[in-house]
Amino acid sequence: MTIREILKMGDPRLLRIAQPVSAFDTDELHLLVLDMFDTMRAVNGAGLAAPQIAVDLQVVIFGTGQVNPRYPDAPLVPRTVLLNPVITPLALDEEDGWEGCLSVPGLRGLVPRFSSIRYTGFDLYGGPIDRTVDGFHARVVQHECDHLIGKLYPMRIRDFSQFGFTDVLFPSLEAVDD
Ligand code: NI
Numbered sequence: 001m002t003i004r005e006i007l008k009m010g011d012p013r014l015l016r017i018a019q020p021v022s023a024f025d026t027d028e029l030h031l032l033v034l035d036m037f038d039t040m041r042a043v044n045g046a047g048l049a050a051p052q053i054a055v056d057l058q059v060v061i062f063g064t065g066q067v068n069p070r071y072p073d074a075p076l077v078p079r080t081v082l083l084n085p086v087i088t089p090l091a092l093d094e095e096d097g098w099e100g101c102l103s104v105p106g107l108r109g110l111v112p113r114f115s116s117i118r119y120t121g122f123d124l125y126g127g128p129i130d131r132t133v134d135g136f137h138a139r140v141v142q143h144e145c146d147h148l149i150g151k152l153y154p155m156r157i158r159d160f161s162q163f164g165f166t167d168v169l170f171p172s173l174e175a176v177d178d
Contacts, residue, residue: 001034001035001038002034002035002038002039003035003038003039003042004035004036004038004039004053004054005053005054006039006043006048006052006053006102006103007051007052007053007054007103008103008104008105009101009103009104009152009154011103013051013054013056014051014052014103014147014150014152015150016051016056016150017148017149017150018049018050018051018056018057018058018059018147018148018149019056019057019058020057020058020084021057021058021059021083021084021122024083024122024124024125024126025124025125025126029059029124030124032050032055032057032059033059033061033081033124035053036048036050036053036059036061037061039053040061040102041064043102044068044069044070045070045102046062046063046064046068046070046071046074046077046140047060047061047062047063047140047143047144048060048061048062048102048144049061049144049145049147049148051147051148051150052102052103052147058083058084058085058148059081059082059083060081060082060085060141060144060145060147060148061079061080061081061082061144062077062079062080062082062140062141062144063076063077063078063079063080063137063140064076064077064079065077065078065079070100070173071136072173074136075135075136075137077136077137077140080129081123081124082119082121082122082123082129082141082144083121083122083123083124084121084122085119085120085121085141085145085148086119086120086121087117087118087119087141087142087145088117088118088119088120089114089116089117090114090116090117090118090132091114091115091116092114093114093115093116094112094113094114094115095112095113095115096110096111096112096162097110097111097113097136097139098110098111098169099111099139099143099153100153100166101143101152101153103147103152104152104153104154106165106166106167107154107163107164107165107166108163108164108165108166108169108170109153109154109157109162109163109164110157110159110162110163111139111143111153111156111157112156112158113138113139113142113143113156114138114142115134115135115138116132116133116134116138117132117133117134117138117141117142118130118131118132119131119133119141119145
């Protein structure tokens with residue numbers, strides 16, 4: 001088990017377009033995903049993308065299947081490993097929601113996202129994943145997959161009056177370190 005360092009906004013490695021995974025079910029891939037879950041758990045993340053630990057691959061993880069103290073009101077999202085994802089919006093409807101990011105510690109912003117999406121990709125073993133989701137689940141997937149194209153959530157904010165420090169915006173979450 002290894003908790004890896006999370007790159008912070010400003011690091012140019014967060015701005016790369018990640019490479020697709022070409023070989024599934026390898027030892028390297030299994031170790032990478034174990035480290036990603038250890039790292040995400042250590043900081044109570046809702047998700048993590050490989051570029052955030054400086055690995056230039058299209059690998060994201062999200063969901064815990066249990067309540068997350070950083071997002072106590074969020075619906076549960078199943079624990080998922082998703083490789084080479086493709087997102088298709090199912091309608092042009094968007095909804096605003098508050099987001100944070102482990103690469104942007106201490107801040108939250110209101111971000112518009114497609115409210116309903118289909119996402120496809122592969123699991124660790126190369127098995128297909130094909131899900132239609134909405135709400136918080138759809139938001140998490142869009143946020144994590146944005147990391148694979150060099151986008152951090154502040155780049156998606158339209159109203160910067162709705163961007164600020166977590167402990168100011170949400171005093172009841174002040175125990176949360178990001
Ligand atoms: Ni993030």
